[in-house]
Amino acid sequence: MTHSRLALLGFGNVGRAFARLLIRKEVELRDKYGITFTVTGIATGRHGIAVDHEGINLKTALELAENGQTLAALSRLPIRDSLDFIHSVSADVLFENSPVNHHTGEPAATHLRLALERGMHAITANKGPVVHAYHQLTDLARKMERKFYFESTVMDGAPIFSLFRSALPGAQLKSLRGILNSTTNLIISRMEAGETFEQAVKYAQAIGIAETDPSADVEGWDAAIKVAALVTVLMDIPLKPQEVERQGIRCITPAYIAEARAQGKRWKLVCTARREGNTVSARVAPEMVAPDSPMFSVEGTSSIVEFETDTLTSLSIVEGNPGPETTAYGLLADFINAVR
Amino acid sequence: MTHSRLALLGFGNVGRAFARLLIRKEVELRDKYGITFTVTGIATGRHGIAVDHEGINLKTALELAENGQTLAALSRLPIRDSLDFIHSVSADVLFENSPVNHHTGEPAATHLRLALERGMHAITANKGPVVHAYHQLTDLARKMERKFYFESTVMDGAPIFSLFRSALPGAQLKSLRGILNSTTNLIISRMEAGETFEQAVKYAQAIGIAETDPSADVEGWDAAIKVAALVTVLMDIPLKPQEVERQGIRCITPAYIAEARAQGKRWKLVCTARREGNTVSARVAPEMVAPDSPMFSVEGTSSIVEFETDTLTSLSIVEGNPGPETTAYGLLADFINAVR
Numbered sequence: 166m167t168h169s170r171l172a173l174l175g176f177g178n179v180g181r182a183f184a185r186l187l188i189r190k191e192v193e194l195r196d197k198y199g200i201t202f203t204v205t206g207i208a209t210g211r212h213g214i215a216v217d218h219e220g221i222n223l224k225t226a227l228e229l230a231e232n233g234q235t236l237a238a239l240s241r242l243p244i245r246d247s248l249d250f251i252h253s254v255s256a257d258v259l260f261e262n263s264p265v266n267h268h269t270g271e272p273a274a275t276h277l278r279l280a281l282e283r284g285m286h287a288i289t290a291n292k293g294p295v296v297h298a299y300h301q302l303t304d305l306a307r308k309m310e311r312k313f314y315f316e317s318t319v320m321d322g323a324p325i326f327s328l329f330r331s332a333l334p335g336a337q338l339k340s341l342r343g344i345l346n347s348t349t350n351l352i353i354s355r356m357e358a359g360e361t362f363e364q365a366v367k368y369a370q371a372i373g374i375a376e377t378d379p380s381a382d383v384e385g386w387d388a389a390i391k392v393a394a395l396v397t398v399l400m401d402i403p404l405k406p407q408e409v410e411r412q413g414i415r416c417i418t419p420a421y422i423a424e425a426r427a428q429g430k431r432w433k434l435v436c437t438a439r440r441e442g443n444t445v446s447a448r449v450a451p452e453m454v455a456p457d458s459p460m461f462s463v464e465g466t467s468s469i470v471e472f473e474t475d476t477l478t479s480l481s482i483v484e485g486n487p488g489p490e491t492t493a494y495g496l497l498a499d500f501i502n503a504v505r
Numbered sequence: 506m507t508h509s510r511l512a513l514l515g516f517g518n519v520g521r522a523f524a525r526l527l528i529r530k531e532v533e534l535r536d537k538y539g540i541t542f543t544v545t546g547i548a549t550g551r552h553g554i555a556v557d558h559e560g561i562n563l564k565t566a567l568e569l570a571e572n573g574q575t576l577a578a579l580s581r582l583p584i585r586d587s588l589d590f591i592h593s594v595s596a597d598v599l600f601e602n603s604p605v606n607h608h609t610g611e612p613a614a615t616h617l618r619l620a621l622e623r624g625m626h627a628i629t630a631n632k633g634p635v636v637h638a639y640h641q642l643t644d645l646a647r648k649m650e651r652k653f654y655f656e657s658t659v660m661d662g663a664p665i666f667s668l669f670r671s672a673l674p675g676a677q678l679k680s681l682r683g684i685l686n687s688t689t690n691l692i693i694s695r696m697e698a699g700e701t702f703e704q705a706v707k708y709a710q711a712i713g714i715a716e717t718d719p720s721a722d723v724e725g726w727d728a729a730i731k732v733a734a735l736v737t738v739l740m741d742i743p744l745k746p747q748e749v750e751r752q753g754i755r756c757i758t759p760a761y762i763a764e765a766r767a768q769g770k771r772w773k774l775v776c777t778a779r780r781e782g783n784t785v786s787a788r789v790a791p792e793m794v795a796p797d798s799p800m801f802s803v804e805g806t807s808s809i810v811e812f813e814t815d816t817l818t819s820l821s822i823v824e825g826n827p828g829p830e831t832t833a834y835g836l837l838a839d840f841i842n843a844v845r
Contacts, residue, residue: 186816197675198674198675322817323817324668324672324820327671327672328664328668331667331671331672331842332664332667332668332671332838333664333838334538334837334838334841334842334845335530335533335537335538335841336834336838456801457804458802459799459802459803459809461796461801461802462796462797462799467819469799471823476526476662476831476837477662477663477824477831477834478826479823479824479825480663480664480824480825481821481823481824481825482820482821482822482823483819483820483822483823484817484819484821485811485818485819485820485821486818487818490816491816491818494675494816497816498672498673498674498675498676501675502674
């Protein structure tokens, strides 16, 4: 049996879905994997921070957070902020789910670095640190004999990084192609159903997919960051989002949509990256996709990535209907793989 | 560094493709995984058997086999048959690629059992023993502290079993749905392009996809065996091909094809399995598939399987354009995962 003390930094939709998944899987983890756990710390953005080395009742914490009450009442120690939290918590694994910062990867990268330095496994659903600090955090994790895992950063918990790590040994990634931003895919799907761009954006905002300022999605930044993360990790070539040739979907008008339909095709915001020796060319741009492509059927918030390796001509992973529960599963899979 | 002595039983298209892949990957295996190897035995169906504990030159063996010459000249010992081969060869891993027997899984199951008993890892591309002897071979492998791996049996080397083994921990498979028989998918694709059933079968035979007697494919037996293998391993519920409700594609006429096209759909031979408590209902039957399904774009010899787990609503794996090289890669991946 392996016992792990868990620290949850970030207790929004994903953090709370992960807490619920931990409760649901507690018996299975113990019986099937010999893994038991205690949650020893929870840091929220707006509802306080709790640290208790004897364990925090997760159900109580969820109830407090969902009722908008502070978690500080559950704490043995007064905790000032997230850095103080990581310094104070007695934990073996940190789950970092703070809001993403596309430009610097901070403060997530600092949280993860600090956790690794304190001897914790560092697991995150935040793509910022993968793009901005992958090599540094991976080297630190190796030195500390801990794991830095981040399955949930690109495809909401569908296995991509673990696929290459463990199921595709001896395969060299030559190129990838996919649909990785759900907001733009949903907007285009809604426009195909007759909505204007503005109506489709409003809908995506109403269901909590798009941000108040949707430009990071609409202009292809989120997709570019995901391409950069995939290339950096899977091709082992550091690539910054700024180095991805990028065109958003603002150019897609109802007339474009109609033209694609007349050809039996659909517009998709397509991500591509191709290795060329020791460099890579990467791009995010709208493309017309025909029904003979597996991308054609990828609807709404679903996503796909097609890999070409030196051993498999074409291997695609398609994820349908993701949600916070899916992202939470990616964190759970990383946890099991880190400690088993 | 780990050194492995390899025995190759079966040296047809897949066995030879695997030998070529071993040659191509030799340096990468050593430098990246610390794995070195010697091939100490090759047993062919019609071109003799070679055993040499000091190692057989793979390039020479390939040349002999491809020129229709016997490999016996490379042997230190006279070997009578495949059982004598497994008893005589000094090896750490057996790669079993003998022709499949759908009804009994023999002689492959016996080959694999014998190899495990002699302390070898047992790796196969042959689905017969997975369906007929999975639990027996898995228990024996556990007892001997060896691996019984078979990634290439269902989707030509695309990662399915290793996906669940290592990339999807803590996920319980609830249902699956897919296109797993390439011959029937190719036949239907050719019929959509205007060929008759007979013409399409002849084409599939001409390119070496369909057997002289295509009934195992056409009547859905091959698909049923693959469903049985997936259910047996991934749901841990023993299922025989005979227990899969099965309808082949002989009912698909040009009129059916035209009717589907008029609805914007395509016929596919669809495999389904759904867990119901501790039992499973499984089926192979033609279905009309709409463009909103990822199965719609699966053309010719490509294949797909869509998984529903208790943690991911929909995760599909699509493999495009497989060949003997793809199957060979599944064997290589199993080899690396068995010994690393």
